[in-house]
Amino acid sequence: MNAVMTTRGKRIQKSVLYKHAKFHVDLKGQSLKSLLHQALDTRATVGERRMNVGSEDHPVYHVLGSQLCETNGFVFGTLMTYTPGTDPLFLVDDADAAEVLLEKLKVPVTDKGKRREFLESLMFFGVIRNHLVLMQSQALKAPQLEAYLRWILHGAGVLPGDNTFYLTDTPTPSVRSKMDSGQGVRSIKLGGEVLPPSILEGDVLPASQQGPSEGKKSIERTQSLSVVTSVAREDHGVLAALKKLLSPAQAAKIDFDQLNGSNIEMSVTLRYKKETTEDGQKLMDTLGAALRNTEDVETVLTLNDGGTIRGADLKLSGVIKVTSYDGQLGASEVYEEMRQWLLSKVTTEEVSAE
Numbered sequence: 001m002n003a004v005m006t007t008r009g010k011r012i013q014k015s016v017l018y019k020h021a022k023f024h025v026d027l028k029g030q031s032l033k034s035l036l037h038q039a040l041d042t043r044a045t046v047g048e049r050r051m052n053v054g055s056e057d058h059p060v061y062h063v064l065g066s067q068l069c070e071t072n073g074f075v076f077g078t079l080m081t082y083t084p085g086t087d088p089l090f091l092v093d094d095a096d097a098a099e100v101l102l103e104k105l106k107v108p109v110t111d112k113g114k115r116r117e118f119l120e121s122l123m124f125f126g127v128i129r130n131h132l133v134l135m136q137s138q139a140l141k142a143p144q145l146e147a148y149l150r151w152i153l154h155g156a157g158v159l160p161g162d163n164t165f166y167l168t169d170t171p172t173p174s175v176r177s178k179m180d181s182g183q184g185v186r187s188i189k190l191g192g193e194v195l196p197p198s199i200l201e202g203d204v205l206p207a208s209q210q211g212p213s214e215g216k217k218s219i220e221r222t223q224s225l226s227v228v229t230s231v232a233r234e235d236h237g238v239l240a241a242l243k244k245l246l247s248p249a250q251a252a253k254i255d256f257d258q259l260n261g262s263n264i265e266m267s268v269t270l271r272y273k274k275e276t277t278e279d280g281q282k283l284m285d286t287l288g289a290a291l292r293n294t295e296d297v298e299t300v301l302t303l304n305d306g307g308t309i310r311g312a313d314l315k316l317s318g319v320i321k322v323t324s325y326d327g328q329l330g331a332s333e334v335y336e337e338m339r340q341w342l343l344s345k346v347t348t349e350e351v352s353a354e
Contacts, residue, residue, distance in 0.1 A: 009323040014135055018316040018339055019142055019167040019349060021130040031046035031129045036075050040067060045190045051151050059084055062148050066331045073128060076335040079140055079148060080122040088118050112175045131351060142167050169350060170316045185270030187302040316350060
């Protein structure tokens with residue numbers, strides 16, 4: 001990912017999140033990091049690392065751009081999303097005009113004839129063994145990274161088709177102590193909008209970050225009042241939680257696209273009364289672990305001793321300081337700050353060294 005830094009940078013704070021990869025079948029000495037390293041060696045070009053999350057006629061790509069593979073350390077990467085053929089829409093800032101004028105700017109191709117595409121969003125991540133540190137964006141979060149990593153590992157042939165993994169959260173040490181105390185989960189309450197706003201929101205970079213604009217610019221006028229670029233994500237929010245409670249056949253019967261703009265909220269409480277069976281308790285503990293990892297869901301777990309655990313306490317997160325140039329971050333600096341943050345969590349035993 002090459003970019004031109006045009007102005008003096010300023011230090012800003014960015015949130016990072018920890019995830020742990022758990023495989024369904026033991027890898028016998030392998031890890032997510034080692035598999036990803038192998039996959040990137042196999043898929044060396046951008047075209048081989050480009051995953052279409054749209055349709056064949058209207059592709060939307062997730063692609064791994066800038067990456068850094070260390071033999072005995074981390075694999076760092078930047079996951080990006082773009083829609084081919086999308087020209088950015090601009091507002092003409094004319095205070096004397098009676099109406100707002102919108103213009104589309106068609107960016108010229110490169111010297112080699114390659115089209116410059118509008119970068120909609122990007123997220124940084126780092127992997128060591130089965131530990132991940134993420135810097136999420138509005139449009140790219142852990143579920144999208146999980147899906148992409150599965151795709152590239154299976155596609156590169158480094159992970160067998162009968163095995164897969166999922167990314168889990170790690171609660172804070174105090175919460176982990178509560179959950180490991182043997183009390184068990186008595187009730188699970190979760191809720192929120194079935195299709196939260198983040199499904200339609202995107203991180204659109206300003207024109208100054210879209211690469212060089214030298215040469216003749218072709219301006220196309222448009223009467224459109226807005227352009228919405230979005231990627232439907234059915235593995236997100238309450239919708240994802242609902243799907244976990246349905247069989248694949250049941251979920252297939254529901255037209256989730258019709259829920260756009262419905263403003264429907266859901267609040268579900270799973271609990272047992274005075275007592276339950278051993279298998280019932282295992283089910284509650286399993287559901288509590290699974291549903292707490294869903295994005296955009298307000299979650300409250302009530303333990304048998306009366307204690308409660310809320311959503312913010314169920315994730316291990318933090319803040320790093322990086323330099324921003326015109327709103328753009330340098331990948332190498334972000335990678336190093338993410339490395340230091342995760343290693344500090346290992347040092348303080350907030351994250352297992354294994």
